[in-house]
Amino acid sequence: MPLPTVQDTATPTTLFPVSPAEPSSSPTTTPTPLHCRVPRDTLVPLLALLHSVAETRSAVPILTHLSLEAQASGTLELRATDLEIGLRCRCPATVTTPGACTVEARRFSDIVRALPAGDLHLSTSRTDHAGLVLTLRCEKSRVRLLSLEPSEFPLLQAPPGEMATFPLPVATLRAMIARTVFCVPPDPSRSHLHGVFCEPYASDSVRLVASDGHRLAVVDRAVPGRPASLPSVLLPAKGMVEARKLLESTSEEIATMALSSTLATLTVGDTMLTLRLGESAFPDYRAAMPAPGPHQLSVGRADLLAALRRLLILTTERERGVTLTIRPDTLALSVATNALGEGTEEMPIAYHGDPLTIGFNARYLLDFVSALDPATQVILALRDASTPALLWTEDDSGYRYVLMPMRID
Incomplete structure (x- = not known):
């Protein structure tokens, strides 16, 4: 009996067999750098x-x-x-x-x-x-x-010896940024406002200022050892957001800032943030700061914060107004929108003047109150219902907030 013929090719293991590749040498590599x-x-x-x-x-x-x-x-x-x-x-x-x-x-x-x-x-x-x-x-x-x-890879580096350098507590700078950066407008085309303005103030203080044209935040803090030649600069908006993240993530207690006319640096421990400064000039904000009006009330921050958070739920992007009805010893906040409904909150205040009604953007008011220390009293000073209001707190005269009123029908 004849022996079975041995096939020249092996049984395929796939439906579409592929011819084996020609052997090739491995790519030449250099020593690991x-x-x-x-x-x-x-x-x-x-x-x-x-x-x-x-x-x-x-x-x-x-x-x-x-x-x-x-x-x-x-x-x-x-x-x-x-x-x-x-x-x-x-x-x-x-x-x-x-x-x-x-x-x-x-x-x-x-x-x-x-x-x-x-x-x-x-x-x-x-x-x-x-x-x-x-x-x-x-x-x-x-x-x-x-x-x-x-x-x-490009590097942002300042020329050595051309920067005014000073240390300051991380907690101080973190709070200063938190109390101003929310006023920066999101539109980068408004380059003269798209950042936080930093300038020397008095003999040993630093001031940060931000505004979107409808509100203005100004905060001053003493910085012992501040250089006398500190330049006034507009710190870019994105850079200030990143600076806040850095300051919130660190356990270091001291930060170092350095400023020149073109660059700013913030060093915290082994981390350094470098900001390229724009050429736009920040407007004269002092002309927009009103003197405290004769109608002044004091309200607890916790009560005001909770009320604004609840009322903001009933507002929309198009209808953000909140009406403040001020009477002796009582503040009533109310909102009404066509799409969602209405709501009212009342709280005790220290006020002994004539009754007054004024409207504000609820989000703008909430931004200010949210940035404050928890246990504090908010002071609201008004001249009338059509001129800007000035706000500050009893324990911090170095932080002021100017808020334009809005007409609420």
């Missing part, structure tokens, strides 16, 4: 700050990236910039080989957050087909991300 190790939990809060500075979309790809540099001193330095703001963070790292790379900010931040707690190993390699590549390893996870050339 960066290799370091850093705890994942150390990077996460830093990346939260850096990610919000980097561009999400840009015609210049490098602006969507972070710069990473492992330094021989045992430090990992990370940077982000949109050319108007720059943020530099540093953290301790175990550096085997110093080097630098860039990595897409959003992807890198998302990946690091998703990795388990533990040491994150970072290394770079260069391949013929992909260029510079960053490899992340954490426990059993391994990710490779493409890098742009680190030499392309």
